[in-house]
Amino acid sequence: MISVGIVGGTGYTGVELLRLLLRHAHVQVSILTSRTEAGKRVADMFPSLRGHTELEFSDLNVEQLKQCDVVFFATPHGVAMQHAEELVAAGTKVIDLAADFRLQNLEQFENWYGMQHVCPTVLKSSVYGLTELNREKIKQAEVIGNPGCYPTTVQLGLAPLLKGQSGLINTQSIIVDAKSGVSGAGRKASLGMIYTENADNFKAYGVAGHRHHPEIVEALENISEQQGQFDQLIFVPHLVPMIRGMLSTIYVDLTEQGQQKDLQALYEDFYKNERFVDVMPANSSPETRSVRGANELRIALYRPQPSKLVILVAQDNLVKGAAGQAVQNMNLMFGIDEATGLEGIGLLP
Structure with missing residues (x-):
């Protein structure tokens, strides 16, 4: 044990x-x-x-x-x-x-x-604990820095376009519009977190700058092995009046090369062996309630215009965005099947 x-x-x-x-x-x-x-x-x-x-x-x-x-x-x-x-x-x-x-x-x-x-x-x-992308390093690690919840959605949402690929997207025009339930702020007494401040309300925060922004940029540079390519990335988080859940909408400009690529097939192939990443059929709509309580992250792709790609990523911020991913990392560090203790299905309704 x-x-x-x-x-x-x-x-x-x-x-x-x-x-x-x-x-x-x-x-x-x-x-x-x-x-x-x-x-x-x-x-x-x-x-x-x-x-x-x-x-x-x-x-x-x-x-x-x-x-x-x-x-x-x-x-x-x-x-x-x-x-x-x-x-x-x-x-x-x-x-x-x-x-x-x-x-x-x-x-x-x-x-x-x-x-x-x-x-x-x-x-x-130390090793950055984004399990799906750093699996071999995690197996040998003594210290893991578990990723932030927002950065997990952004990295897994963009990784197929960046890892082992080049020239598919304009890396300087990425926009991340992200929403989280209030549990992401932690369990502490705060005026901004009380019921009367959040019920029937929806707001952006950290618009001028958020501490997850440099984490996202550094991580994307490591995934793509390109430095200085994500300086113009825009990340805006929002607070949604629900307890748990996270949805990130990522807007990407495709290059001519990217427009010719079968991106749905690219994503499906990239994550085909990943137990906890679900690439949904094109034009699907992943919902936060479909992953509530589960160590699951769901991705869907849209092409509203030939040169535009919209990536939708949903997860439970407390599970895949935090505790579940930490357990995944522990399993790898101790040579246990990665899914052990994480087989729960999302709670719906």
Whole structure:
């Protein structure tokens, strides 16, 4: 059995991780920490887990975490990097669901997250955990930086046009119009997140600049192996009055070469062996409710004009966009079938 620790067990991502791992055939969750709820039974805070666990929240104790095979950090940015080096030295693998190990560019990290990175050596050897694109590196990794939810949709939405391809699209005119449920903002008290501020409302945020933008750009450069080709990418996130779910609409200008390509066939071939990426028939409409609670990402393509491609990408921001992808990465790191613990079907209605 794999001994697992979860640091930050009271947030939406932390409890989603716990929900998935409690039914994982090869996992024993040994430690679940909380800064504010130490000593409280998990089932008392999350009644959905009654009868499934007797765990109690505990204070963060690094010596205890060192006894785990892997530690997930479902914490605010800046926490995982304070402990990663010590844990790795003790032989414990680290999967961070915050941003500490997503950006290799330290200047960009410090600019967007407002803090100095305290373990750049570990960052340099860490692996970006976009499972479908970095599978072989993930298998050998000691530290994983789990991708952001929005960047997951953008990368998987664009990868077939960029990886091993050239000249199919204009990389300087990409527009990403993305929407997320309110759980993406985390489980914290905030005026902007309360019911009366979000019900019957729909708004854009981070229009002048969002911290996922540099992550998207850096990742697309790595996928395409082209530097400086995505500087003009526009990314605008929106908040939708639903609990979970994410839909990204990506607008792309096709080159003459791209217009001659069978793009539906390209996508279907690219993802033909991917268990958790579903390329739907052309002109389909992936819905967020079709992936609710499932580690599934669905893609559909439209050609409204010969030179235009519209890519629709839907996922559950808490599962494929966070906890589910983290479990995928753990499975790879420990040589387990990638789908273990992730076979759930989306909840509909």
